Amino acid sequence: MTPTGPPVRFGIVGHGWRADFYLRLARLLPTRFECVGVVVRRPEVAARLGRQWGVATFAGIGELLADAAPEVVVTSVPREANPGVVQSLVEHGTVVLAETPPAGDVEGLRELWGAVGASGLVQVAEQHPFLPFFAAVRALVELGVLGAVGAVHVSWTHDYHGVALIRALLGLGAEPVRIQAVRDVRPLLEGPDRDGWPAEPAVRPSDHTIALLQAAGRTGVYDFTDGQWFNPLRRRHFVLRGDHGELVGEDVTWAAPDGSPLSAPIVRRQIGLDGNLEGAGLDALTWAGQVLYRNPFPGARLSDEEIAIATCLDATGRWRRGEGPEPYPLADACQDQLVALHVHAAADTGGPAQTGDEPWSQHVRAGVPPSSLTATGHPIMSEEPS
Numbered sequence: 001m002t003p004t005g006p007p008v009r010f011g012i013v014g015h016g017w018r019a020d021f022y023l024r025l026a027r028l029l030p031t032r033f034e035c036v037g038v039v040v041r042r043p044e045v046a047a048r049l050g051r052q053w054g055v056a057t058f059a060g061i062g063e064l065l066a067d068a069a070p071e072v073v074v075t076s077v078p079r080e081a082n083p084g085v086v087q088s089l090v091e092h093g094t095v096v097l098a099e100t101p102p103a104g105d106v107e108g109l110r111e112l113w114g115a116v117g118a119s120g121l122v123q124v125a126e127q128h129p130f131l132p133f134f135a136a137v138r139a140l141v142e143l144g145v146l147g148a149v150g151a152v153h154v155s156w157t158h159d160y161h162g163v164a165l166i167r168a169l170l171g172l173g174a175e176p177v178r179i180q181a182v183r184d185v186r187p188l189l190e191g192p193d194r195d196g197w198p199a200e201p202a203v204r205p206s207d208h209t210i211a212l213l214q215a216a217g218r219t220g221v222y223d224f225t226d227g228q229w230f231n232p233l234r235r236r237h238f239v240l241r242g243d244h245g246e247l248v249g250e251d252v253t254w255a256a257p258d259g260s261p262l263s264a265p266i267v268r269r270q271i272g273l274d275g276n277l278e279g280a281g282l283d284a285l286t287w288a289g290q291v292l293y294r295n296p297f298p299g300a301r302l303s304d305e306e307i308a309i310a311t312c313l314d315a316t317g318r319w320r321r322g323e324g325p326e327p328y329p330l331a332d333a334c335q336d337q338l339v340a341l342h343v344h345a346a347a348d349t350g351g352p353a354q355t356g357d358e359p360w361s362q363h364v365r366a367g368v369p370p371s372s373l374t375a376t377g378h379p380i381m382s383e384e385p386s
Helices: 019-028 043-053 061-068 082-091 106-119 132-142 159-170 304-320 330-349
Strands: 008-013 033-039 072-075 095-098 122-124 149-155 178-189 203-215 218-225 237-242 245-248 251-255 261-265 267-271 281-287 290-294
Touching: 008 019, 008 061, 008 304, 019 033, 019 043, 019 304, 033 043, 033 061, 033 304, 061 072, 061 082, 072 082, 072 304, 082 095, 082 106, 095 304, 106 122, 106 330, 122 304, 122 330, 132 159, 132 237, 132 281, 132 290, 132 304, 149 159, 159 203, 159 218, 159 330, 178 218, 178 330, 203 330
Parallel strands: 008 033, 008 072, 072 095, 095 122, 149 218
Antiparallel strands: 149 237, 178 203, 203 218, 237 245, 245 251, 251 261, 267 281, 281 290
16 A cells, blocks of 8 residues: 655754665655755755755754754764764654664663653664565564464674564564674675775675574574675575474475475565566565565665665654554664674673663563564555466
8 A cells, every 4th residue: 555645754964874865765755755954064065965966954953843844853973973963853852763773882772761762752763674575574474374483593684783683583572682602703705885896806804793692482593794785705594483384595384284394485576677667676575375575665666775764764754643653663772782782792702691671671662573564554464466
């Protein structure tokens, strides 16, 4: 279902790397998103943004809020500056979609929660649970195909992003997590980074961290090699296991009612290939006659990353209007960052680490994880049309 209401009016504070993603979404999806202004300090950056994106720029948060009246403000500032910007926006009574992570260390998380946690105004721009593949996986879990899910192995992304996937897929809240981790350094040929491919790729040392997370009788494996986001020489790996089957990559094996094994893959339908003239981009992810996920932004030619970011922004706007649930509240972001920090602490010391009760623990949202909702807030499971 395509929303029929007005576009989400959002502003941006700062111009970090992620800011351009939001500006592209406003340009590509003008009926869904409208960027009403960007707060930047340097005049030369303001002039460039005006030329490149045609957006209004402001020297301060107060001017943005007074003159442009955004529904949501996205922060795109350095990690160390983010908590202060979030606090300033909350003091103005503004809904915030904050850059990740919300704070750089455990004390910073506690201080930020103490300052703004009770406001109920802060969501965090964690896009990974909204990636089409993981939204489809969560829909598969909700179908009960795998039975009770008890283990996941994620070698996909780093730190709080990887933890967010593990928690969402295992259905964990703020239960204490026991962590064991190791880190080693191995040589790896360079791949591209945010700026593209290196002129002369060289073999360089690369950290590899693997951690075992145990909580509430469930087990998650965190597995990441530095640079894995972009480097095609380190493929992504994913395993999800339940008591009635498992998912390995895109391949699902599950038990029929009589216990006999069945298998079928999750299939991605990408339009614009070969002679297909429907456009270019993702259409849907299906499995065994079920549509697990359908692209909520058809026709926009978005990457999966952009679809996930758009989903998070759209869901935040709908929540702001009282039309849907919170997509990824600050309490969840604090919990994911807490666990990620303990992963690194365990890897540093070689000994176990364990999380405990925190000020946000009782606020960690229980129930349906964000990956089981589309950008419209509707369930993502449906029968595949014949």
